[in-house]
Amino acid sequence: MPSVITIRFDQGTLVLEGVDDAVAQALGDLVVADERIRAHRASAHDYAALLRALHGRYEYRDEAKAYGELLLNERAPMAMRPYQRAALEAWEMAKRRGVVVLPTGAGKTYVALRAILSAARSALILVPTIDLVQQWATDLEQRLDQPIGRYGGGDRDLQDITVATYDSGILIMPSKGNRFGLLVCDECHHLPAPATAAAAMACIAPFRLGLTATPERTDGGHHALDGLLGSIVHRVDITELEGNYLANYQAEVLEVPLDEDEAQIYQENRERYLSFVRGRGLDFSRPDGWQRFIAEAARAPDGRDVLRAYREQKRISRASRAKLRMVWELLRDHAGERCIIFTDDNATAYAIGRAMVLPVLTHHTKGAERKKLLDAFRSGELPVMATSRVLNEGVDVPEATLGIVVSGTGSVREHVQRLGRILRPRDGKVAVLYELVSAGTGEAYTSQRRREHTAFGELEIDLEQA
Amino acid sequence: MLTKDLVRTKRDGKRIVPLFLKATPAVRAVCEDLLLFWREGLGKTRGELLDQVTPILYRARSLVMSRGLQKLTVDACRFTDPANAAEMRWQALTASARVLAQPAASAAAHQATVASELGLAVPELDAGLYADLPQEARLESAPDWSADALIARYNMSLVQGLVLRCAELELTVIDDDVGRRRQLLKNLRFQRLLAELRGSGEELRMRISGPGSVLAQASRYGLQLANFVPAITGLKQWRLRAEIAGARGGVSDGGILELSHEDGLQAVNRFLAYQPEELRELVAALHSRAPELSLREDGELLVVPGGELVAPDLRLERGTAAPIRIELFHRWHRHALARRLDQLAAGAAPELVLGIDRSLAKLKEVVPLLEHPMAVQRSFLFSGYPTASALRKLAKA
Numbered sequence: 001m002p003s004v005i006t007i008r009f010d011q012g013t014l015v016l017e018g019v020d021d022a023v024a025q026a027l028g029d030l031v032v033a034d035e036r037i038r039a040h041r042a043s044a045h046d047y048a049a050l051l052r053a054l055h056g057r058y059e060y061r062d063e064a065k066a067y068g069e070l071l072l073n074e075r076a077p078m079a080m081r082p083y084q085r086a087a088l089e090a091w092e093m094a095k096r097r098g099v100v101v102l103p104t105g106a107g108k109t110y111v112a113l114r115a116i117l118s119a120a121r122s123a124l125i126l127v128p129t130i131d132l133v134q135q136w137a138t139d140l141e142q143r144l145d146q147p148i149g150r151y152g153g154g155d156r157d158l159q160d161i162t163v164a165t166y167d168s169g170i171l172i173m174p175s176k177g178n179r180f181g182l183l184v185c186d187e188c189h190h191l192p193a194p195a196t197a198a199a200a201m202a203c204i205a206p207f208r209l210g211l212t213a214t215p216e217r218t219d220g221g222h223h224a225l226d227g228l229l230g231s232i233v234h235r236v237d238i239t240e241l242e243g244n245y246l247a248n249y250q251a252e253v254l255e256v257p258l259d260e261d262e263a264q265i266y267q268e269n270r271e272r273y274l275s276f277v278r279g280r281g282l283d284f285s286r287p288d289g290w291q292r293f294i295a296e297a298a299r300a301p302d303g304r305d306v307l308r309a310y311r312e313q314k315r316i317s318r319a320s321r322a323k324l325r326m327v328w329e330l331l332r333d334h335a336g337e338r339c340i341i342f343t344d345d346n347a348t349a350y351a352i353g354r355a356m357v358l359p360v361l362t363h364h365t366k367g368a369e370r371k372k373l374l375d376a377f378r379s380g381e382l383p384v385m386a387t388s389r390v391l392n393e394g395v396d397v398p399e400a401t402l403g404i405v406v407s408g409t410g411s412v413r414e415h416v417q418r419l420g421r422i423l424r425p426r427d428g429k430v431a432v433l434y435e436l437v438s439a440g441t442g443e444a445y446t447s448q449r450r451r452e453h454t455a456f457g458e459l460e461i462d463l464e465q466a
Numbered sequence: 467m468l469t470k471d472l473v474r475t476k477r478d479g480k481r482i483v484p485l486f487l488k489a490t491p492a493v494r495a496v497c498e499d500l501l502l503f504w505r506e507g508l509g510k511t512r513g514e515l516l517d518q519v520t521p522i523l524y525r526a527r528s529l530v531m532s533r534g535l536q537k538l539t540v541d542a543c544r545f546t547d548p549a550n551a552a553e554m555r556w557q558a559l560t561a562s563a564r565v566l567a568q569p570a571a572s573a574a575a576h577q578a579t580v581a582s583e584l585g586l587a588v589p590e591l592d593a594g595l596y597a598d599l600p601q602e603a604r605l606e607s608a609p610d611w612s613a614d615a616l617i618a619r620y621n622m623s624l625v626q627g628l629v630l631r632c633a634e635l636e637l638t639v640i641d642d643d644v645g646r647r648r649q650l651l652k653n654l655r656f657q658r659l660l661a662e663l664r665g666s667g668e669e670l671r672m673r674i675s676g677p678g679s680v681l682a683q684a685s686r687y688g689l690q691l692a693n694f695v696p697a698i699t700g701l702k703q704w705r706l707r708a709e710i711a712g713a714r715g716g717v718s719d720g721g722i723l724e725l726s727h728e729d730g731l732q733a734v735n736r737f738l739a740y741q742p743e744e745l746r747e748l749v750a751a752l753h754s755r756a757p758e759l760s761l762r763e764d765g766e767l768l769v770v771p772g773g774e775l776v777a778p779d780l781r782l783e784r785g786t787a788a789p790i791r792i793e794l795f796h797r798w799h800r801h802a803l804a805r806r807l808d809q810l811a812a813g814a815a816p817e818l819v820l821g822i823d824r825s826l827a828k829l830k831e832v833v834p835l836l837e838h839p840m841a842v843q844r845s846f847l848f849s850g851y852p853t854a855s856a857l858r859k860l861a862k863a
Contacts, residue, residue, distance in 0.1 A: 355573045355577065
């Protein structure tokens, strides 16, 4: 007589006791014999598949599941936009698993809310930043008759519906990964990174929803989303919604020549650094190109000067005096408009903040002040804000109409997300994204790379090749 | 712990060999200069100090090495909380927003107008607006380590930086000292790691990994494994082997790490083989009252179903009869007690008896547990530490 199989949740995995050889064979790859505990072990993420394999065939006791069904009510149900309804239906058809790709500003949060209502299970929503924890939790509190937990940035309140940062998700999954039946991952292009992927693997939630505007990753990591959340079930491009559900927008590149003295310093330093690179046959297109450069510079007698030269030419191209003057000119041209100034690094953001007496939002900004500044920006009390990367994703600022990219990486995703910050629709709104590029510097190439997306013109390329 | 860009290694075939620092006069000089620099920098800002330290870093034969030494030193420094500039900033920003409605011709003119509205000079506004950034924090204290202590920390951090990238450790323990083994096992349990045990007597082979390591999720336990490494150095003799993944997640720059006690690694906070005074007194009392019994610290590990490692505290020998192994539960063990009773009920560890401190037994949530069949059959109460008479009763039961 075969014994009853017991399934327990154990530190982000499932332990199965009472599995004999015949059952183990039937369960195949789902379980692994764990000699250390004289039992079998399975990935928490395979919980649903495991129950399907056991159900009706073997007697089992499920001690893993610690979530229940929820009776949820939306306070004031809204009509879904057609593409939102199509996304939700596609997700439901795919057994409530999969990724929905919608442009920023298209109402992904509302799709998630309807998915939570549809699943009617305890739900954990993972988001990349503390600002988004607050934004999601506030939004859900307004729409649902349900306390909403917040986890991350000092908050440790776990409720049946909880919003947490990805970093907190990594910490809580080993102990709480069995408390949720639905896992929602906002900006889910973050998920394939090893640590965050492990968090999704350590959760037993059978229902999973990924949300993103930009699923593709240049490292090919987006393929892992299929296993972690399910495949893409619905996708809408930014150009399909412009003018109807998103604001009309213009994206303009402004070439800014360096001042004569800065141009000379730039050239001298660039030549100094490039001659070192060429002389040692370093190739930055190789994955270890940067590490090799640093290692060579650390060994070389003139390495310190080379590194200084590298930093100086980079500093000038990213934050030249001429660029800062151009920022001011644009602020004058668009006086009264709500504007976000994006930079690649904190130093430039603070340099602009000091020179123009503007609020700066970086990871150094403490929680309470961050909220105060964002609220003041939304209300118009502080109409202009500088930031390095923390506002790249997700934060909802419908009133912003103007974006100025002072510097950035070559990442298409970053650039599309920055555009997304100003695309929330409002009557008659035309959003403008300016991108400042130091003329005659290496920035031109970086700018070209990040604009290889349909949002910035006709050019459409395979992002895996980008 | 050193980050991967600061971990220095060389390759020897498939082996990754950490480039340990030897306490040569040149290395000592760099360490002493660095430590002195930071000790003398009390009151200066982090930003200033990081700018000024550069010449010392470049004086070393390897910049990666000196940056590693610097990281460990700065990690141990304490900085004051920077002045709270939030209030002044808010005043300045709201004033700036008002002025921005009709922007001046230049940013400089704008800044001057805002400064004037606040009654400040421009340099004051410029310096004060973001005066609370981390680089503005002032150094409050720096570590008083010797150069040798810094070198020891560096070498340990180097190993930990590598172990961060491994999925499991193969550890051979060549040490039959009960206390030291016990500390090792306690640390293993503290780090929530599991071990497959082989061997007996003086040599014990342990394959150490995390619960999910048998699945394809092994990398999650790197931090726990790295934190476990210092505990190993408390052993008399040991050998360690680990497969290190590539720094960029691939395998091309990965390899095998092999270490032993001969590498001279030292833990900063050594896990000492401490024997509590109460135990010494109890052993003596038991010897005088019941010489047929003998008591010692228990250094062997029990694995109970569910994978938990149990390290019984005491081992009561009673001639030819099977020894009784005793696990003591104090007030801070209340969560583990309920779990252990269930494990015993499931047939785990038949030789295990639980000692429950009365201060724990009085807790409201623990009282019902004393009715548990396993608590009735296989536990006894004590106050603070078991007595000789309690152990005599136990031996007769």
